[in-house]
Amino acid sequence: MSNATLSDADRILRADEGAPAAGGAQPPAEPETGNDAEETAARTGRDGGGALRWGVVVIALLVVAVVGLGxxxxxxxxxxxxxxxxxxLLGADVSPVPGSAIVASAIKVADTxxxxxxGYLHNDxxxxxxxxxxxxxxxxxxxxxxxxxxxxxxxxxxxSQSQSVENESLRKADSEFNFDAKAWFLPSAEQEYEQGIAALQRYLSAMAERDPQAQFYIRADNLxxxxxxxxxxxxxxxxRLSASVGDEELTAALSARPADRTPQEGQAQSTAAGTGSGTGxxxxxxxxxxxxxEARGYSWALLHMMKAIAIDFAPVLKDKNAEVSxxxxxxxxxxxxxxxxxxxxxxxxxxxxxxxxxxxxxSYMSRANAAVIDLGTLLERG
Structure with a gap:
């Protein structure tokens, strides 16, 4: 056998020894060195830490948005x-009619x-x-x-009197605004109150058109x-406000003027305070x-209503000398x-x-209450 033949045979044998057998297992991979393992662990840690940081950032942004909106x-x-x-609300070409300021103020308060x-948050x-x-x-x-x-x-x-027929639009408005304030689904409180606003607007339009079925009577007894x-x-x-300190004497002083109460009324109030009925x-x-x-909201709405009453009932207040009150x-x-x-x-x-x-x-609401009592007295006796 020639040298060329032996060399070819050697190459074939070496290739057969280095190649894996058909259907056999792959030779085991070389284990990672220490540097490779550390690099893999560091890369995994960086990926997990980045996701955690992004999660914290998203949560912080949500908290800031909620607090800011609130x-x-x-x-x-x-x-x-x-x-x-x-x-x-009446329009530039329509002159105000008696009662228009009161109805328009009620519409604006409801719209606000x-x-x-x-929006409306009570039922969120x-x-x-x-x-x-x-x-x-x-x-x-x-x-x-x-x-x-x-x-x-x-x-x-x-x-005009107790036997008069009530206005249909006002009946509708009264029913709609007395809907459950916490209702949020089919129908929601917002939907019902919107219908109440629409009913008040119909009444205001009918008043402006001098509709006989939409009257407003400026009388002292109505007010x-x-x-x-x-x-x-x-x-x-x-x-309720003075009960924040739980002082019975202070609560009694802020609830009404002592001069307006008879001894029997004062004794009855003291008895109620002592029985824990909510006063003491x-x-x-x-x-x-x-x-x-809640008291602030009532004061805000009542302020606009009183301003409207001062406009619509100006003749009555002047006749009864009640303008100062x-x-x-x-x-x-x-x-x-x-x-x-x-x-x-x-x-x-x-x-x-x-x-x-x-x-x-x-203190402010009690002073307003005292002035309302004086105003009512003047309307009855003035």
Whole structure:
């Protein structure tokens, strides 16, 4: 055999020895060195740490967005000009009619309730509305006054006597605004209240067209009936606000003027306070801000209604010498609905370091209540 043949045979044998057998297992891979293992672990750690950091950033952004929206939505809406609002709703070519300022103010209050920043939050089921309580409490205070005003429109202001037929639009509006404030699905409270606004707008349009079925009667007894409801609301809020400190004497002093109560009434009130009927019991600290903002919402809505009454009932107030009392009510409600700059509702006591926002608001509402009592007296006897 020649040398060339041997060389070829050697090459074939070497190739056969180096190649894996058909169907056999692959030769074991060489183990990673220490540097390769460290590099793989570092790369895995970097990937996991990056995902964690991105998750933290996303959560932080969501928290900031929720807190920011909640803060913005918690700002009390600005007050509006009652006279300008009436002219806007009636139109430039329509002259105001008796009662138009009151109805237009009720429409504007309801519209603000539904279309302020964040919309209507009392029935929200998603954040940030579901975790908010201050603005929903404010909304309920506004809704309370709106319901009282619409009920008075239906039962008193629009009827000449007790046997008069009620206005259909006002009946519809009263029914819609008394819908459950927390309803959120089929139908929602917003849908019902929108229908209530539409009913008030129909009544206002009919008044402007001098429709005989849409009358508004400017009489002292009608206004006195409405003020009796307001008096009770203000007295209730005064007691609830002053209960933030649980002081029975202070609560009794802020609830009504002692001169307006007979000894029997004073004894009855003292008895009620001693039995724990709500007068002498202290408001839980978790509910102090809710009561405060509900009273603020009621004061805000009542302020606009009183301004509208001062316009529509100007002849009656002048005839009864009640203009000063009406201005006193409006002035105290202006103070009660001023912007609150503190981020929290403080609940100090006495002459300590911290203020007590509830007692400050109770003082203004009690003064307004006293002025309402004087106003009602003048309407009856003036």
């Amino acid at each position: 803060t913005w939505w918690s700002v009390q809406p600005d007050k509006f000009d009652v006279q300008a609002n009436t002219e806007e 309730l539904l279309h302020k920043p964040g 089921m998603t954040p940030p509305g579901i975790i908010m309580d201050n603005m929903p409490s404010w909304e309920y205070g506004v809704l309370t006054e709106l319901r009282d005003s619409v009920r008075s429109l239906r039962n008193d202001f629009s009827r 006195a009936a409405y003020l009796q409801v307001v008096e009770k609301r203000l007295g209730s809020f005064g007691q 019991s202290r408001t839980p600290w978790t509910e102090i801000d809710n009561v405060f903002f 009406m201005q006193q009510v409006i002035r105290d409600l202006e103070y009660a609905s001023m912007r609150k700059w503190s981020p929290v509702v403080l609940n100090g006591h006495g002459f300590g370091l911290l203020a007590n926002h509830s007692l400050v608001l109770a």
